[in-house]
Amino acid sequence: MNKIAVYPGTFDPVTYGHLDVVERIASLYDKVYVSVAHSKQKKPLFSVSERVEMLKCSVKKFKNVEIEDFNGLVVDYAARKSARVVVRGLRMISDFEYEFQMALTNRKLNPDIETVFMMPNESYSYISSRLIKEAAYMGADLSAFVPENVQKKLKEKCSDE
Numbered sequence: 001m002n003k004i005a006v007y008p009g010t011f012d013p014v015t016y017g018h019l020d021v022v023e024r025i026a027s028l029y030d031k032v033y034v035s036v037a038h039s040k041q042k043k044p045l046f047s048v049s050e051r052v053e054m055l056k057c058s059v060k061k062f063k064n065v066e067i068e069d070f071n072g073l074v075v076d077y078a079a080r081k082s083a084r085v086v087v088r089g090l091r092m093i094s095d096f097e098y099e100f101q102m103a104l105t106n107r108k109l110n111p112d113i114e115t116v117f118m119m120p121n122e123s124y125s126y127i128s129s130r131l132i133k134e135a136a137y138m139g140a141d142l143s144a145f146v147p148e149n150v151q152k153k154l155k156e157k158c159s160d161e
């Protein structure tokens with residue numbers, strides 16, 4: 001049986017914290033779908049295709065990782081991919097309450113799918129896409145937080161606006 005996992009998120013943009021989680025999942029599962037939620041209600045800075053492209057460029061070295069986008073319920077998407085596991089990264093205890101609610105709601109929606117939590121390396125546990133975007137607008141050096149391709153896209157985007 002192939003072990004398939006879905007790692008969903010908005011990834012606006014992908015950070016070293018997300019990539020650390022991807023690496024951990026890729027070593028545990030046969031196939032990993034890193035899945036970009038459209039998340040229209042969050043008004044992302046980057047379009048779905050930009051977020052997908054940044055991820056594709058950042059995960060090239062993992063042969064069992066595929067990037068896709070999805071709209072609608074994550075449990076429906078996971079079922080379509082024949083995945084029984086949805087992985088979420090847990091950075092700090094402050095993430096927990098929301099993640100707990102989401103995991104239990106997803107379990108109610110589809111009891112066949114389990115949520116697995118994974119902790120990124122502690123050196124990434126404070127990285128937040130929201131703060132990175134804020135720092136990008138102020139012209140900060142983002143090399144500690146996001147890969148080079150993402151730094152470039154952030155620079156372009158923030159000088160556009």
Ligand code: COA
Pocket residue numbers: 008009010011037039041042043072073074075101102103105106127128129130131
């Ligand atoms: N407005 C704008 N941006 C917001 C926001 C809001 N109200 N709330 C959160 N964000 C941003 C933050 O910048 C945050 O990034 P950061 O914590 O790195 O700064 C980012 O969105 C992540 O938010 P979070 O909700 O923790 O995770 P996510 O967006 O990466 O993933 C999904 C959430 C996509 C997995 C989840 O929304 C989902 O499964 N959606 C599909 C629909 C579905 O199935 N819903 C039912 C779930 S029970």
